[in-house]
Amino acid sequence: MSNLAIFLLLTDSQTSAPTSTGTSNSSGNFFSDFFDKIVNYFKENGVTLMLRILLALLIIIIGHYLIKLLTFVLRKSLSHPRKNGKKLDRGIITFSSSVFKFILSVALVFIVFAVLNIPLNSWASVVSAAVLAIGLALQDTIANFSNGVFLLSSHNFVTGDYISVDGVEGTVMEFNMMSIVLLSPDNKRIIIPNSTVAKSIITNYSSEPTRRISLNFDVSYDSDINKCRKIILNTVNSEELVLKDPEPNLNINSFESSSIRLVLKCYVNNADYWTVIYALNEKVFEALKKAGIDIPFDQLDINIKDNTTKDNTKALKEHPEIKVKPLKTKKGDKK
Structure with a gap:
């Protein structure tokens, strides 16, 4: 190798070394600055943020038990007899309670967002995309819910009725937002989605006295x-x-x-x-x-031309229900 080539190689290596070191220093500075910003943010807002998080957790815990209590109160109030002495169907009570609980849960989520100071306006596009994605993913669930509302308003059946849906029969045990639960005569629980029930022919055997x-x-x-x-x-x-x-x-x-x-x-x-x-x-x-009335059953009559063989005799002994009618041999028939 010539002296010029060795010089160029050494020069290149000397000039490239600072470049690598500079890149490393800039990367280190970036992460250092980023970490410093996080530390400074928590120094300035850490107490406020921790208080908001603790308050949000407290609201979630209290809200959870409050929703359960309000749902229980609603079920009890709906279970009481009305002025005409009749009670609401248990399916209507279950369905209404499920919807009420869902609405309260959504309201709790918005309250937690507000406590954490999460601006919903700035997240509008993200929320819209999320709602669209969730809507596509849960379209069957949404269909079950909407069909549940339709079935509830139609009063085609109530809890305790014996019905036939989509080829299965049973007593209606439960009617909720997503499905109905049937108890079959052999004590099996059959769960049918509301969308399937809405599309099927329903036979109600208990609708008439x-x-x-x-x-x-x-x-x-x-x-x-x-x-x-x-x-x-x-x-x-x-x-x-x-x-x-x-x-x-x-x-x-x-x-x-x-x-x-x-x-x-x-x-x-x-x-x-x-x-x-x-x-x-x-x-x-x-x-x-x-009374001596003959109750017939299906019989098989076999006409055997020659019934003296051993095979035929054995078959007749094994199957006494078979009646044999021997055919008369005509003069022209060969024996």
């Missing part, structure tokens, strides 16, 4: 229909829980492959629906059996 029962009974084609009608109607009329007005009636519903299907229709009080169904099924069966 009485409910009609429809039961099918099959009798053989050899049976006397008038005799069957008399036996079944006498059995139904002997059941105390069956209403006499409107009168129970029995008619031919359809002609099945091996039986005549009779349909019984009668009315009962809503609370007695399942009890009467189980009782009538058992009592009508016993009455028909006692």
Whole structure:
């Protein structure tokens, strides 16, 4: 390497070293100044800031318990009977309490902002963007809330009603801002979002004081229909829980492959629906059996041309319900 090259290299290294040191010093000065500003701010405003933070924490704690107390008072006041002696539905009370609690919580947040001296005007654009983002993220929640208001005002069902929604059935146990809670007959809690309920077909089995029962009974084609009608109607009329007005009636519903299907229709009080169904099924069966009425069941008839083989004999022994009708061999048939 030439002397000129070595000189240029040394010169470059000597000139670049101060530059690196200067950059390091400027970075150190920046962080030092920033830290000094923070320290000076807390020296000047630290006491005031700590007092505001402590006051905000105190307001949050007091506000939390105050909201719970006011919500409890609201629920109690709504639970009292009105002038006409009727009570508000429990679903309306739950929903109203949830909305009331939400509004108070939002008000508490604004009070805390004011105590901390956070200017909302300067944060308007940030708040607007946050509200938009939250609205997009919580659109399902907002939809559930708005649909809850619609369901509450429509009075399609109340707490305690037995309903069918979106293919599931159960007793309405709770109705809140976001969903309804059903208790199924096998003691399962089913939670359905309000938006799903609003879009579905709702069948309310408890809206009317009485409910009609429809039961099918099959009798053989050899049976006397008038005799069957008399036996079944006498059995139904002997059941105390069956209403006499409107009168129970029995008619031919359809002609099945091996039986005549009779349909019984009668009315009962809503609370007695399942009890009467189980009782009538058992009592009508016993009455028909006692009267000698044949109750047919599906049978399979197999025609076997040669039923003397071992396989056929074994199958007949294993399945005695199968009736075999041997075919007569014609003179022209080959054996």
